[in-house]
Amino acid sequence: MAEALSIRAWDGAVEATPEAARRPAPTAAYGDVPAAFTIGGRVRVTPNVVLAPMSGITDSVYRTLIKDLNPGAVGLVVTELVSIEGLARRDPRTFGMLRHVPREHPLSIQLFGSDPVRMAEAAAIAQDLGADVVDVNCGCPVPKVVKRGGGAELMRQGPVLGAILRALRGVLAIPYTVKIRAGWDDTSRNAVEIARLAEGEGAAMIAVHGRTRLQLYTGHSDWDLIAEVKQAVRVPVVGSGDVEQAADALMRVRTTGVDGVMIGRAALAQPWIFRDVAALRAGIVPRPVTLAERLATVDMVLARLDAELPPEAALGRARGLACRMIKFIRGGGALRESLTRLPSIAAMRDQVARAAAAPEPDDDIPTPPPRLLFH
Incomplete structure (x- = not known):
């Protein structure tokens, strides 16, 4: 023993x-900070704090855990990234990643890949299985994803991303969104350009992680760039990166004008962080x-x-x-x-x-x- x-x-x-x-x-009051936004005119995200997609972590078990620990404090949950190739092959494990339960809604299913036809097929499957939103991953920096043309590689392949989003527009009745990075590296910080492209092709929300692909998760998230993206498009923008405590979430919304924030890695160390955000918004010290x-x-x-x-x-x-x-x-x-x-x-x-x-x-x-x- x-x-x-x-x-x-x-x-x-x-x-x-x-x-x-x-x-x-934190000592500041946050009653003035916006608390909700709408995706595509039909999916209300309230409060405007989102559980970020995390590979190998945000399955249905973890998403429901977060919802249960933070009642009423999580506006949207996102699945871990799901391979469109796995769905095309009818792989049981990949289909298992789409499993969810009613209390997870509103739910965004995030897909990754680079083939417009297969992306559309996968998005249609996600819609049929009850997704409220379909998200295209344009930010994953992991080599095995990037080498196949997906994830952050789409930050360098604007025409491909455009074709993917046009394909989604042809098959979806629900909103579709994108999650991007600051850019590929410091010489190509093109988040504003990609956000405008995505909006032009019908994306109903842009989530921005403020690091480049080459940064991976080192350094700091560039919230000044995230604020530039917000100013450049009319659809909701959700910021991501370095939201490490509850006050960070509200401060980022206030200072950058973003419509919401995503919390990922901090929700592992602090699974209660969403209820702490709600407490601070109400003027209560967590x-x-x-x-x-x-x-x-x-x-x-x-x-x-x-x-x-x-x-x-x-x-x-x-x-x-x-x-x-x-x-x-x-x-x-x-x-x-x-x-x-x-x-x-x-x-x-x-x-x-x-x-x-x-x-x-x-x-x-x-x-x-x-x-x-x-x-």
């Missing part, structure tokens, strides 16, 4: 960078989350994965999600290491329970965690 592990929660909200951890607590609540949430994820996925798939996903969620708990390194070695979700849940039952140490204050690097 594995030994009990002694861990403790961070004081207050978990931050993603040392700079964020040093920022003072309460700190206890260690017991954090570990109970990890256990909830494990239980849901065990119930909803085949055993092998559930175990792999459980290891990844649990380790990411524990990463920013003090002393969590030993727990993460033990979880990756355990042979079943039942054993993982037992280990999390032992960690929750162990006394918290009262030694020195922990140093801030490193910048999140996963996507």
Whole structure:
């Protein structure tokens, strides 16, 4: 039997960078910050805070977890990126990525690929299966996606993107959107150009991650460029990148004029960040989350994965999600290491329970965690 592990929660909200951890607590009122927008005249996003697509993370289990932990505080959820080639081959695993439940709505299904005909076919499938919005991924920097012409490669292939969006216009009754990056590299920061192209081809919303493809997730998101995109188009613009605490979300809407913000990696360290945004908007200081609540949430994820996925798939996903969620708990390194070695979700849940039952140490204050690097 594995030994009990002694861990403790961070004081207050978990931050993603040392700079964020040093920022003072927010004191500004946010009642003036816009709280909603509409996609394509038919999908109301209220509040205007969106769960970002994250590969290997935002499946139905995680999306419903976020909705349940943040009741009424998540305006839109987006699936992890789904391969149009997998859908064309009728791959069961790919079709499984489209699975969702009613309480996830409004739901955006994000597709990636570069073939206009197959993109249209995949979008029609997503629509038939109940998507409220179809999103085209033009921002994923991962080599295996880019090499096939999808993701951020579409930032360099304007005519191809235009053809894809025209194909969607011919088959969809629901709105379609795009998620882009600042550009390919610092010499081609063409987000404004691509946003205008997408709007011209009927895209009903533009989401912008303010890093280039070559930056991956290093450096900082360029919110000045995101603001330029907002000024350049008439459709809603949602900003993404470096929204690390609740106040960041409201501050970005206020200072850049964007219609909404996406929260991705911070929602792993802080699954409650959406309700914290809602609290701040209402003038309420968010309460700190206890260690017991954090570990109970990890256990909830494990239980849901065990119930909803085949055993092998559930175990792999459980290891990844649990380790990411524990990463920013003090002393969590030993727990993460033990979880990756355990042979079943039942054993993982037992280990999390032992960690929750162990006394918290009262030694020195922990140093801030490193910048999140996963996507």
